[in-house]
Amino acid sequence: MTKKLYSALLTSFNADGSLNEKGTREIVRHNIDVNHIDGLYVGGSTGENFMLQTATKKRIFEIVKDEAGDDCDLIAQVGSIDLQESKELANYVVNDLGYKTISAVTPFYYNFSFPEIKYYYDEIVKDVDANLIVYSIPALTGVSLSLDNFAKLFENPKIIGVKYTNADFFLLERLRNRFPDKKILFGTDEMLLPALSLGVDGAIGSTYNVNAARAQSEIKAFEAGDMKKALDIQHQTNDLISAILNNGLYQTIKLLLQDMGVAAGYTKEPMHKPTPEMESVAHDIYNKYLK
Ligand code: SI3
Numbered sequence: 001m002t003k004k005l006y007s008a009l010l011t012s013f014n015a016d017g018s019l020n021e022k023g024t025r026e027i028v029r030h031n032i033d034v035n036h037i038d039g040l041y042v043g044g045s046t047g048e049n050f051m052l053q054t055a056t057k058k059r060i061f062e063i064v065k066d067e068a069g070d071d072c073d074l075i076a077q078v079g080s081i082d083l084q085e086s087k088e089l090a091n092y093v094v095n096d097l098g099y100k101t102i103s104a105v106t107p108f109y110y111n112f113s114f115p116e117i118k119y120y121y122d123e124i125v126k127d128v129d130a131n132l133i134v135y136s137i138p139a140l141t142g143v144s145l146s147l148d149n150f151a152k153l154f155e156n157p158k159i160i161g162v163k164y165t166n167a168d169f170f171l172l173e174r175l176r177n178r179f180p181d182k183k184i185l186f187g188t189d190e191m192l193l194p195a196l197s198l199g200v201d202g203a204i205g206s207t208y209n210v211n212a213a214r215a216q217s218e219i220k221a222f223e224a225g226d227m228k229k230a231l232d233i234q235h236q237t238n239d240l241i242s243a244i245l246n247n248g249l250y251q252t253i254k255l256l257l258q259d260m261g262v263a264a265g266y267t268k269e270p271m272h273k274p275t276p277e278m279e280s281v282a283h284d285i286y287n288k289y290l291k
Contacts, residue, residue, distance in 0.1 A: 003219050004038040004202030006075065006185065007031045007209045008046035010254060011060055012265030015273070019056055021063055023263035027209065028067040030262045035212035038202070039073030040064065041103070041163070043089075045140065046206040046250065048268045049077060050105075054085055058092055065097045075204075077135060078124065079104030086124050094128040103133040103163060108141035114149050125158040132158055133183065137165040147174045154182055163187050163204050164195075173198050189215070190241045193234040196222045206249065207241055210256045210290060214240075240289040247281045248274065255282035256290060 009031070012023025031037045042064045043049040043057060052060075061076055068074060076099045078089035086104055093099040107120050125132045134153060138144040144166075145153070153159050161183025164172060175184060176199045186195035189205035192215060208215055214237050221229035244252045250267050251274045257264035259282070266273055274282070 001216065001219050001223065003196065003200070003223070004073070004185070005208055005212060005215055005219065006039040006041050006073070006202065006204040007035065007037050007212065008041045008044045008187075008204050008206045009064065010206070010209055010250065010257070010264055011047045011049075011052075011268075012254075012263060013048070013268050015266055017266075017268050019059060020263065020265040021059070023265045024060065025063060025067045026262045027257065027264055028064055030257065030260065031209060031212070032068060032071045034260075035208065036216070037072055037208065037212055039075060040068060041075045041077060041204045043077035044103075044105075044135065044163075044204075045137065046209075046253075047077075048250070048271070050080075051268050054088065057089060061089070061093050061097055061099070065093075065099065073101070074099055075101045075103050075133060077103045077105065079107070079135060081107050081109055083107075083120055083123060086120070087127070090124050090128045090130070094130045100130055101133060101160075102128070102130050103135045105135040105137065106141050106143040106145065108143055112143075114145075114152070117143070117145075117149070118152055121153055121159060122156055125156065130158070131160040133160060133185065134162045135165075136162055137187065139165070147171060147178065150175060151178070154179060161185065161201070164200070167191060169194060169198060172200070176200070190238050192218060192237070193222065193230055196230075206253055207237075207244065209253055210260070211237060211240060236289070240285065243281075243285045243289070247278055247285065251278060252282050252285065255279055256286050259283060259286040259290070
């Protein structure tokens with residue numbers, strides 16, 4: 001398999017919202033030992049990162065590095081609308097923990113101009129010896145980067161690619177065509193197959209925590225030219241993803257991991273805890289698609 005599959009790492013929280021370190025380590029191990037994942041995207045949306053304090057973010061980066069070691073590739077998402085925090089996290093993960101690749105979400109909420117966005121990225125990588133992957137997720141941030149915006153960001157040689165969580169396949173094709181040497185990691189799991197056909201280098205997603213085997217088979221079928229098999233797997237995958245989305249995304253993935261014996265814990269408030277009905281639906285999803 002030449003294309004890489006990364007799980008967007010979940011964080012395990014206790015019922016009171018504190019970090020469950022043991023559970024988080026179990027999620028890391030499950031991804032490495034059972035899912036045989038190529039890498040982990042740490043501190044992204046799936047990690048509930050944007051609801052966390054700086055000290056908790058640091059502790060998660062620390063325990064993930066400690067648990068994973070060099071068993072898989074690690075990407076640390078350090079972006080925040082507090083640029084100083086982003087720089088502090090970048091410095092911490094690279095210089096204290098030895099992460100080689102960082103990522104940063106586009107700065108959101110304040111409608112930053114493109115020159116401000118470019119300044120943000122250049123500042124984050126300026127003082128660290130690491131490469132950076134832009135995290136573009138317009139549906140959650142409201143920030144859409146154009147092809148020319150990407151071209152300006154990519155002028156910085158330390159900015160090596162994008163985690164592209166977007167259903168705009170025209171822009172994806174234009175990016176692939178214009179930047180053949182930049183890494184494009186696709187972030188919308190339910191649309192993996194069309195993204196593979198447009199030449200992405202791999203994928204990062206939340207559902208790979210529980211559905212990596214299908215995604216790996218799909219990538220292998222695609223690389224072998226067996227489009228029928230790849231599409232069949234995408235259909236099965238999307239039955240699973242629809243069921244997960246209908247029941248509550250992160251809560252359900254955590255419940256599915258619990259069915260696999262992994263202490264994935266709770267989501268963080270204000271995300272709500274799973275109701276008994278959600279738990280029952282999650283068991284059914286597990287039995288139907290993942291057992
Ligand atoms: O943790 C991350 O930052 C991600 O990789 C997010 C990833 O793009 C996921 N998006 C969100 C909003 O969680 C997808 O993997 C998504 O959960 C999946 O495609 C189901 O819709």
